[in-house]
Amino acid sequence: MVIQAAKNIIENNVPQVKTPKLEIKEVGKVFKTKSGETTALEKTSFSVSDGEFVTILGPSGCGKSTVLRIVAGLEEATSGQVLIDGQEVNGPGLDRGMVFQSYTLYPWLTVKDNISFGLKLKGVSQKERDDVARHYLQLIGLEGFEKHYPIQLSGGMKQRVAIARALANDPKILLMDEPFGALDAQTRNIMQEVLLKAWEDSKKTILFITHDVEESIFLADSVYVMTARPGRLKKKVPIALERPREFSVKGSVEFAQYKEELLSLIREESLKAIN
Amino acid sequence: MRKMIAKLLTPNKDIPKKLYSTAGLVTFLLFLLVWSVLTYGGIVNPLFLPTPTAVLTTGVDLFVNGDLLSDIGISFTRVLVGFLVAALIGIPLGILMGSLKIMEGAFEPIIGFIRYMPASAFIPLLILWIGLGEPEKMSVIFLGTFFQLTLMIMDVTKNVQNDLIEVSYTLGAKRGQLFTKVILPAALPGIVDTLRITFGWAWTYLVVAEIVGASSGLGYMIMQASRFLQPDKIIVGILIIGILGLLTDMIFKAVYRASFSWMRKDGL
Numbered sequence: 240m241v242i243q244a245a246k247n248i249i250e251n252n253v254p255q256v257k258t259p260k261l262e263i264k265e266v267g268k269v270f271k272t273k274s275g276e277t278t279a280l281e282k283t284s285f286s287v288s289d290g291e292f293v294t295i296l297g298p299s300g301c302g303k304s305t306v307l308r309i310v311a312g313l314e315e316a317t318s319g320q321v322l323i324d325g326q327e328v329n330g331p332g333l334d335r336g337m338v339f340q341s342y343t344l345y346p347w348l349t350v351k352d353n354i355s356f357g358l359k360l361k362g363v364s365q366k367e368r369d370d371v372a373r374h375y376l377q378l379i380g381l382e383g384f385e386k387h388y389p390i391q392l393s394g395g396m397k398q399r400v401a402i403a404r405a406l407a408n409d410p411k412i413l414l415m416d417e418p419f420g421a422l423d424a425q426t427r428n429i430m431q432e433v434l435l436k437a438w439e440d441s442k443k444t445i446l447f448i449t450h451d452v453e454e455s456i457f458l459a460d461s462v463y464v465m466t467a468r469p470g471r472l473k474k475k476v477p478i479a480l481e482r483p484r485e486f487s488v489k490g491s492v493e494f495a496q497y498k499e500e501l502l503s504l505i506r507e508e509s510l511k512a513i514n
Numbered sequence: 515m516r517k518m519i520a521k522l523l524t525p526n527k528d529i530p531k532k533l534y535s536t537a538g539l540v541t542f543l544l545f546l547l548v549w550s551v552l553t554y555g556g557i558v559n560p561l562f563l564p565t566p567t568a569v570l571t572t573g574v575d576l577f578v579n580g581d582l583l584s585d586i587g588i589s590f591t592r593v594l595v596g597f598l599v600a601a602l603i604g605i606p607l608g609i610l611m612g613s614l615k616i617m618e619g620a621f622e623p624i625i626g627f628i629r630y631m632p633a634s635a636f637i638p639l640l641i642l643w644i645g646l647g648e649p650e651k652m653s654v655i656f657l658g659t660f661f662q663l664t665l666m667i668m669d670v671t672k673n674v675q676n677d678l679i680e681v682s683y684t685l686g687a688k689r690g691q692l693f694t695k696v697i698l699p700a701a702l703p704g705i706v707d708t709l710r711i712t713f714g715w716a717w718t719y720l721v722v723a724e725i726v727g728a729s730s731g732l733g734y735m736i737m738q739a740s741r742f743l744q745p746d747k748i749i750v751g752i753l754i755i756g757i758l759g760l761l762t763d764m765i766f767k768a769v770y771r772a773s774f775s776w777m778r779k780d781g782l
């Protein structure tokens with residue numbers, strides 16, 4: 240009796256170690272090609288907690304896309320495992336949405352039907368699909384474009400639809416592989432704000448790859464810097480800038496300090512990649 | 515003027531639409547002109563090449579008094595059925611070959627081999643197997659189109675962007691849905707275009723199919739006319755096949771335009 244009571248007290252008071260939303264455990268990847276084996280990813284471990292916005296920076300070819308594709312279930316790891324809420328993932332799933340750098344909208348579907356594509360696959364009713372699509376159209380600022388086809392949209396608009404389409408499925412984690420990489424600087428800045436708004440609205444966990452140091456700081460709770468190939472986590476840089484973030488934060492002193500730190504980390508690795 | 519000529523000779527440069535269609539008309543009229551000069555001018559024996567007016571009157575006469583309409587109907591049915599069977603098998607097979615490596619591995623080599631065998635060379639075998647009836651005629655059309663069609667559909671399917679397939683997986687597409695909701699709609703414009711091109715080929719196999727053992731149809735009519743030295747009738751037959759081919763081509767193009775407005779910026 241007493242022992243049981245004591246046990247209860249202990250159990251209830253032990254600070255719960257929050258299991259991370261996403262855990263990457265010793266994940267490695269070797270590609271076999273005609274010209275031999277390429278180690279794209281050395282055993283890498285890191286974790287992302289619920290609702291966290293993590294950006295990944297790293298020199299070209301260091302395995303950023305590879306990690307993301309493994310998390311998405313589009314690529315199989317050679318070693319290690321990926322856990323979501325403690326469950327190992329095998330293959331793609333509805334709990335992980337993805338946005339690619341290339342515009343991957345369905346060209347034969349309207350903006351609205353693109354956004355509700357995942358819901359339609361699940362057999363959600365037309366009415367509910369319309370409601371969800373309307374919500375996201377508004378969130379990404381594309382009301383009035385629901386009947387347009389992708390070919391009639393600019394690059395930035397296409398990526399907004401791609402983000403809305405991924406979010407409409409209500410995944411736990413949103414994976415983004417240089418989604419703004421093909422956009423011009425101005426559009427890019429606007430897209431960053433659109434994405435932050437969508438993130439604040441939906442409270443998703445986001446893993447976001449970029450080459451752009453400013454982008455990585457502006458968006459992130461933490462920036463993960465990777466080493467040159469074979470890639471692994473080099474450093475985790477928490478970003479303590481206030482939320483919600485305004486565009487003006489890019490001119491602040493703290494921002495400049497983060498930028499300097501990250502630039503020198505990246506430079507080190509990029510030099511290694513060259514030599 | 516100089517600027518205009520420079521514009522005409524610059525690769526990929528757009529020219530006024532009117533000029534474009536006028537150019538086509540001029541070529542056509544030139545062709546008629548050469549024909550007229552050769553025939554009305556008495557340069558060529560009318561036994562080899564009749565005058566345009568002789569061809570026209572023969573054509574009208576065949577329509578009014580002859581079997582031309584029923585010949586057209588019979589030939590069109592043969593082409594259509596032979597082609598439809600080829601498409602009905604070729605489209606699903608091509609899609610599967612373009613998306614599943616095992617299907618490609620199994621069928622690509624044999625189809626790639628057979629397609630180099632001339633369809634006309636199979637006619638004696640076909641007659642041996644299924645006789646001289648309609649199925650034999652349709653089989654020639656089938657053999658002439660099926661293999662090319664299947665390989666072309668396979669290529670169209672292979673060209674579906676891999677990113678589109680991957681993003682569909684992340685959106686929850688099951689394997690079956692991937693075919694019906696992604697691969698098929700993505701490949702559809704290419705499929706319709708392939709059908710348009712191969713249907714054109716089907717017409718060219720018609721005469722071959724009707725050379726042996728036929729007693730009706732445009733090809734038969736042409737062969738008969740050759741026997742009885744009626745070049746005007748031959749030319750009428752050839753022109754009608756050409757016109758029918760052109761018409762079906764236009765129908766396919768219209769279907770394409772109407773079905774795939776999403777491929778055009780103006781959506782029209």
Ligand SMILES: Nc1ncnc2c1ncn2[C@@H]1O[C@H](COP(=O)(O)OP(=O)(O)OP(=O)(O)O)[C@@H](O)[C@H]1O
Nearest residue numbers: 270272277279298299300301302303304305306468
């Ligand atoms: N399917 C594949 N087959 C063979 N090698 C591959 C494959 N995919 C990636 N690689 C190799 O793995 C390494 C890492 O590739 P990855 O695309 O993950 O890099 P990245 O960090 O995303 O680069 P970038 O910043 O240029 O997008 C590269 O050397 C690449 O050549």
Ligand SMILES: [Mg+2]
Nearest residue numbers: 303304305416
């Ligand atoms: Mg990449």
